[in-house]
Amino acid sequence: MSEISAEIWNKILQSVKVEFDVTDVAFRTWLQPLKVHDVRDNTVVILVTTGQMGIDYISKKYLFPLKVAVAEITGTEYEIGFILPEEAKEEELKNAGRQKVELPGIDAKLNMTLHDAGLNPKYTFENFVVGSNNKFAHSAAVAVAESPGRMYNPFFIYGGPGLGKTHLMNAIAAHIITTQPEKSVCYVSSETFTNQLIDALRNSSNISLITSFRHRYRNIDVLLIDDIQFIIGKESTQEEFFHTFNDLIGREKQIIISSDRPPKEFDTLDERLKTRFASGLLADIQMPDYETRMAILQKKAEAEHYVISNEVLQYIATNIRTNIRELEGALTKLIALGRVENSDITPELAESALKEFISPDQQREITADLIINTVAEHFNISAKDLKGSKRNSEIVQPRHMAMYLCRNMTNMSLHSIGDALGKRDHSTIMHGVEKIDNDIKQYEDIRRTIDVLQKKINPSD
Known part of the structure; x- marks a missing residue:
């Protein structure tokens, strides 16, 4: 049988339902x-x-029942494969414009190659949502992927958890593997690197293990x-990575590193x-602003082929600001529900349904970072600008507001607020706080802006 009609397929599905006791909902x-x-x-x-x-x-739950x-x-033993609508569409376009017949399964082979390299095939440049929070990092990552070893070496990406660092790292590796298959690519976490080094050093009498480790990297x-x-704090790992780094850079091989902070904030890292x-x-990658959060949610909904109202997406984007991982996790739960x-x-x-992600009755932890990022997003500027040295009015007034809010919404000292806002002196913070305090009394628009910011920072208050 070269094809399966709709009638036969319906019989197959009904057979699975009856023979394997599948509930109506499932x-x-x-x-x-x-x-x-x-x-x-x-x-x-x-x-x-x-x-x-x-x-x-479906692969985990129904692959065997479907095969049976x-x-x-049909009376024939078939293997079972799955395809998404977007993959089917791409396949049709390729077939329509193809002059020569290509071998089947090329995409599957590529996915297998990426899996073998420890990469997630879903993390590509094509599905990375670019916003003001990550535009520079994305552009640099593309440049590195197109010319490894010749542009920006080493390339160091930093930012908080769940903001897209791993996505960009995977996208760079996948692009190189796809477009320059002759190049050998190794993606690894620092934890894996450390554990493999420990295994090699534990058997230090066996020189071949250490040699093999160094050859691998x-x-x-x-x-x-x-x-x-x-x-950090692992001296043997730092020493080994130092020599690995020098060896690769010396031969113009590309190194890409991610971290939760910039190098200058590694207090106990080897200065070399x-x-x-x-x-x-x-x-650096910062927390996504509202527009980027909406774009991420819309792209995720499209990828899942699920129609969800803008009102619901806006509710999620407004209430979940911490990171992309939580944002997508909330949407995934709603789609499954x-x-x-x-x-x-x-x-x-x-x-x-999203009480575990959004708890209006739970007191929200107010931190300097939360205040700074909320103020930056409100005025459509970057958190880096608020912490930086720019003194134009578009930056100075929001900076003073951030100082005022930190002073009034947290228990932080003037010195701590100064550290959070770019290592500023406590007298500078005091001046900023007093300035906004006076402006609130004189100007209605300033009072309203502060009120709006306080509600954004702590909606339950």
């Missing part, structure tokens, strides 16, 4: 939407409209080390490494 959510995309190379390729999450779940039912109904074209901050990390290009219950997601349902 059937409607996961099995009923499935369609046969193609039958080729003894494989039934099934179109999955519930996104990558759907493929992952297909064999029973020095006989490559591109080295990507994620979360380099975890080597600090200097080398800072010798290339440093790019909508599919399982086969219902639309309303703002009321979102508010109820």
